[in-house]
Amino acid sequence: MSAYDDLRAHLRQTAALGEVAGRLGWDQQTVMPRGANEQRAEEMAAIEDLLHARRTDPRLGALLDAADAPDETGAAILREAQRDYLRNIRVPARLASELARVTALAQTAWEDARAADDVAAFLPWLEQVVTLRREEGQAIAQGGDAYDALMQDYEPGSSAAQVGAIFDRMRPRLVDLRDRILGAPTPPALQGHFPQEAQLRLANDLARRFGYDFNRGRIDLAVHPFSSGSGADVRITTRVVESDPFNCLYSTLHEVGHATYEQNISPDYALTPLGHGVSMGVHESQSRIYENQLGRSRAFTGWLFGAMQAEFGAVNIDSADAFHAAVNRVHKGYIRTESDEVQYNLHIMLRFDLERALIAGTLAPADLEEAWNTRFAADFGYKVDRPSNGVLQDVHWSVGLFGYFPTYALGNIYAGCLHQALRADIPDLDARLSEGDLAPATDWLADRVQRHGGLRPSVATITHACGGARPDEAPLLAYLDTKFANIYGL
Amino acid sequence: MSAYDDLRAHLRQTAALGEVAGRLGWDQQTVMPRGANEQRAEEMAAIEDLLHARRTDPRLGALLDAADAPDETGAAILREAQRDYLRNIRVPARLASELARVTALAQTAWEDARAADDVAAFLPWLEQVVTLRREEGQAIAQGGDAYDALMQDYEPGSSAAQVGAIFDRMRPRLVDLRDRILGAPTPPALQGHFPQEAQLRLANDLARRFGYDFNRGRIDLAVHPFSSGSGADVRITTRVVESDPFNCLYSTLHEVGHATYEQNISPDYALTPLGHGVSMGVHESQSRIYENQLGRSRAFTGWLFGAMQAEFGAVNIDSADAFHAAVNRVHKGYIRTESDEVQYNLHIMLRFDLERALIAGTLAPADLEEAWNTRFAADFGYKVDRPSNGVLQDVHWSVGLFGYFPTYALGNIYAGCLHQALRADIPDLDARLSEGDLAPATDWLADRVQRHGGLRPSVATITHACGGARPDEAPLLAYLDTKFANIYGL
Known part of the structure; x- marks a missing residue:
């Protein structure tokens, strides 16, 4: 197996897991029993953690460095994979996890604020999300x-x-x-x-x-x-x-x-x-x-x-x-x-x-x-x-x-x-x-x-x-x- | 965090992923579009590979060795986790993967054989499955x-x-x-x-x-x-x-x-x-x-x-x-x-x-x-x-x-x-x-x-x-x- 083949296999498994996470999202919004909400959040977090680990895996970085694209398709795959990898490793794990936590809570706060027409109630959450995303943008932008x-x-x-x-x-x-x-x-x-x-x-x-x-x-x-x-x-x-x-x-x-x-x-x-x-x-x-x-x-x-x-x-x-x-x-x-x-x-x-x-x-x-x-x-x-x-x-x-x-x-x-x-x-x-x-x-x-x-x-x-x-x-x-x-x- | 706490966290994430795999199985048998069969097999394989890796992870073995149960519930958790781990690590990865491959094919062969009332067509598959499961049983039984x-x-x-x-x-x-x-x-x-x-x-x-x-x-x-x-x-x-x-x-x-x-x-x-x-x-x-x-x-x-x-x-x-x-x-x-x-x-x-x-x-x-x-x-x-x-x-x-x-x-x-x-x-x-x-x-x-x-x-x-x-x-x-x-x- 060449580095390119190994890379393709790594990306393929990540993509398959991404599809699984997407299907869970579909399930949640269409057929999931109401009482399953909290357990589902934990299931989603488990699969997102795994995906994050795969997407920032140093082995993936090494494969991207070593892989040679055999053709136009391969070159496009490398282009996309390289961009995603660089973006992901530039974001500190602490920040990624804090963003996931805060946005989950902020979304609920937003739902309540919108229902009550209460901008002030949403403001502290908005401030946190803006600060974290700005920090993330800066980390990526270097x-x-x-x-x-x-x-x-x-x-x-x-x-x-x-x-x-x-x-x-x-x-x-x-x-x-x-x-x-x-x-x-x-x-x-x-x-x-x-x-x-x-x-x-x-x-x-x-x-x-x-x-x-x-x-x-x-x-x-x-x-x-x-x-x-x-x-x-x-x-x-x-x-x-x-x-x-x-x-x-x-x-x-x-x-x-x-x-x-x-x-x-x-x-x-x-x-x-x-x-x-x-x-x-x-x-x-x-x-x-x-x-x-x-x-x-x-x-x-x-x-x-x-x-x-x-x-x-x-x-x-x-x-x-x-x-x-x-x-x-x-x-x-x-x-x-x-x-x-x-x-x-x-x-x-x-x-x-x-x-x-x-x-x-x-x-x-x-x-x-x-x-x-x-x-x-x-x-x-x-x-x-x-x-x-x-x-x-x-x-x-x-x-x-x-x-x-x-x-x-x-x-x-x-x-x-x-x-x-x-x-x-x-x-x-x-x-x-x-x-x-x-x-x-x-x-x-x-x-x-x-x-x-x-x-x-x-x-x-x-x-x-x-x-x-x-x-x-x-x-x-x-x-x-x-x-x-x-x-x-x- | 104690080794017991670390162990609980590891098992919890594995259990959450196990629930995800189970939900995929439900989806497949109830709502999945017919044409999604092959892609779904790959999605299932991806999540099963991850689960297998987690269930045979040497870090899990170390945590099981180091963990002390704080109470009756903890003792039961250790008992169940220890048994699963020992069972899983005794099965060589090659055998586990061969079993997954052969049984997937054998199930289709069985469906066809049953529809045709053709025992002879199923026999070679049955022989393979028996041989592999015997080998697995022997590996576990030591x-x-x-x-x-x-x-x-x-x-x-x-x-x-x-x-x-x-x-x-x-x-x-x-x-x-x-x-x-x-x-x-x-x-x-x-x-x-x-x-x-x-x-x-x-x-x-x-x-x-x-x-x-x-x-x-x-x-x-x-x-x-x-x-x-x-x-x-x-x-x-x-x-x-x-x-x-x-x-x-x-x-x-x-x-x-x-x-x-x-x-x-x-x-x-x-x-x-x-x-x-x-x-x-x-x-x-x-x-x-x-x-x-x-x-x-x-x-x-x-x-x-x-x-x-x-x-x-x-x-x-x-x-x-x-x-x-x-x-x-x-x-x-x-x-x-x-x-x-x-x-x-x-x-x-x-x-x-x-x-x-x-x-x-x-x-x-x-x-x-x-x-x-x-x-x-x-x-x-x-x-x-x-x-x-x-x-x-x-x-x-x-x-x-x-x-x-x-x-x-x-x-x-x-x-x-x-x-x-x-x-x-x-x-x-x-x-x-x-x-x-x-x-x-x-x-x-x-x-x-x-x-x-x-x-x-x-x-x-x-x-x-x-x-x-x-x-x-x-x-x-x-x-x-x-x-x-x-x-x-x-």
Whole structure:
């Protein structure tokens, strides 16, 4: 056995254990008995300890030093494994363990604080998490920027400066578009009662049409929709609100985008560092293009309008155009996860600027609420009414996910680029979408993006898929301008 | 930290990982997507490798040498941990890994051979498994008897000589009882169509009545009923045959017996070597007494007769006595798992004698089928019609479970002893059972047996529960004689 072969075997076993830990997470959120909570925490801690030990094992370092990559795939595996290893050994064990302990407690504190709209109760926890993650970012950065270092956990190769420049260009365009939309008449919303069973039947049909392989996955109900697992076992969850079928249908399409990415990665990469989505940004590009550019298109919603009438009987919308407008309705709201395509990125930019300042130390956690509210009023044109609709709405900061938010907007930007290239390659796309036939689009994405897994870094992944053009925000902004001008008659 | 504290921490993490491995097994048999099979095998192998490494870790040996038990619980923990460690380090890593590999393949070969009634196709696999397990038994026994050594994996403290002596006393009594029963008229069987939904509703009600805690468990459907997990997460499965509701109801009660044993163990023992049932024999005593001595009693079936009429409407049985006879119907059959209380132990004795001879080398695998068929005809009075109803019916030997079968009969014997003691302590038991009230019986079992987990070795566990009387076969035989004499008018 060569050092490279030994390395592959080591990484393979770690990846298999990582899948096991992921499956435990799925279990916890779908089928676990309520009374098993404490015992499960101990089981999770045991497996996370083992994973941490393997990921910082000096033997792994020696293998990485000694291994020679035999080919392009091998080189990519070494690149990914080397980056993870260097990141992990730079974090002192004491700090890693303290972060795990504090974020577990902070998440519970956040849940309570949000329920009580009590920012002060969460503040001490936020201060601890910010301090620890800053310390971690500094340890990883070794003299570089701490926030940049944290971003690498989610979008390797990105930087705050580069993302900030993109956001600075996008923000005025989106604020202006939002203003014009909210100045126009609001189209009617879909109303009625949509039984759970019928919603789930339609959601399953949509998942199948968008290429989700039920032989290597399953759909269950959970409080928060998510996708979990890689390779041959990629499960998603959805939720049902009987007054709002779009909640179930579009969160299903979103998770199907994540899940098919994992399912379609080349089996050659299974249980290697290339065997899962290359970054959170590219992951989000798949969920977003499934959900938005495809799922909320005029052509596809035309088909969906008929499918919903077939499933639910007559609805209160009388034309396919009005149905398309209802699906893409832009309205005032506070919550990121309930936002539309136009305002969503404004939610992200706000969080990006605030969390960057928190990690830099130029914004004190005690001043966060005021900063949030001021910025929200400026970008959205109305005031936050209460903390659970403002600074307390997201789980991310309580669990230490600083540097994660920008990947949502990067995903939207990547989706815009992919959508432009996809339309150029498939001239009859709308004709197929209007028949509920997603195969041309999802096959293109599987071939251009998904099957490659982690072979290329994230920007290179999108550049490759788009035939050589480096991703930027222009296609997304042009798409939004055209789409919402049509719907709102701007 | 003392060596004892370090040891406890080491064992605790191992136990937590063991629970994780168990949950993966549950997942595989209930919810896993079909296409995930191969990947799951690799995930299981990864976690089993880790568990093996921890269980044979020289650091564990050093801690066991250095640790002093502070109290009775500590002494029991040391006793159990020491036995496991000695057993594990005596098996060469090469042999353990070869056994895992060969039994995985042999199980598939057995499935195919059983489906094709092809003993010859399974023979080469059986030969390999017998050879490897003999080698393992010899390695553990270190000059002692290999089969005795294998029995310790399932029933620590037992020996083939002692079990064989019990079986030799029981066999003629059971053969005689079976002959007299089959010479009497056979009572009518329950017939009709019993919808799945109603069966599961009743099975859930029975589980609750028998003390199963749904806050720390759940019931799902699976091909083979089983119980899995310890402490705060103990799940069971059941199955439904719509023409035979007793299949679902009594396999649920059986698994509830196993599961409540795990659920009722003192929380102080959670994630220690005392935190699960002390032996397979004691485990089976709980499943059997729930299913048989309680669940198939005249008093309880009187209540169940009414509950079934309420759930399913009128059935083809017109009295509680006839219903009791239908539940306890003894009939000719080939399959151990479908057998009644009288013939069940004859199935076990046959397997015990044959597998003991296989491990000793006095019976060649090539001669096993003939030996099976000859012995079956002698004990049961009729001939095996085909291998899938004979030597190929059980999975056990294909996966290397030599020494396991006798624990089923030991469980029945222990259940007989516990039932005698229980009745002596609860004079109004039948009055309560006839109201569907299991609490006095299950509370007694929880207090006398279940909460103690692995504190005492298995025979001592039963002796303690029975107020000092060492277990033997007499109460079981007396119970069977009386019960079946009443039903069959012998």
